[in-house]
Amino acid sequence: MPSEQPKTARGGGGRPRSSGGSPRGGSGRPARGGRDSAPPEYEQKMINIRRVTRVVKGGRRFSFSVLLAIGNRRGKVGLGVGKAADISLAIEKAFREAKKRLLTLTLTKTLSIPHEVEAKFASSRVIIRPAPGRGIVAGSAMRIILDLAGIRAVSAKILSPSKSKLNNARATMQALATLPRS
Helix, strand or coil, rough: CCCCCCCCCCCCCCCCCCCCCCCCCCCHHHCCCCCCCCCCCCCCEEEEEEEEEEEEEEEEEEEEEEEEECCCCCCEEEEEEEEEECHHHHHHHHHHHHHHHHEEEECCCCCCCCCCEEEECCCCEEEEEEEECCCEEECCHHHHHHHHHHCEEEEEECCCCCCHHHHHHHHHHHHHHHCCCC
């Protein structure tokens, strides 16, 4: 009597399926960039990337610090910082942190903000004013954050002696956090 092989879902012989896996034998998640992968929920833009050096007894250790903004262009925006020895790991960490710190904004019909807001973080001070029909009048990190939030008609100014993109971005997020929530 021949030994019976376990049957797979296709009915034939071959290797048995593991529980919870995909028919292709993977982990159950679709392959990156494949046809069946959904478009990403949030767009992401890197605001700043730095190579950071730490001096230790044996020499220098390098790591990368990434400042990343994410948003869905419909009122949700987040900011995250990630630091790792590899750039791709730092980006992943920054994305996870940005997702944790998402802000949901209430936008007007003209895709602007309801009223003027101002905020200060460290030495950075920012002002954001509604400006219907003017587009996004802002610079640096502030422009990226406002664009990813879906805000289309504002005039913004960075009043800072510092050119730190991190502090300017955090001041912008603080200003947006003072807006009424939906």
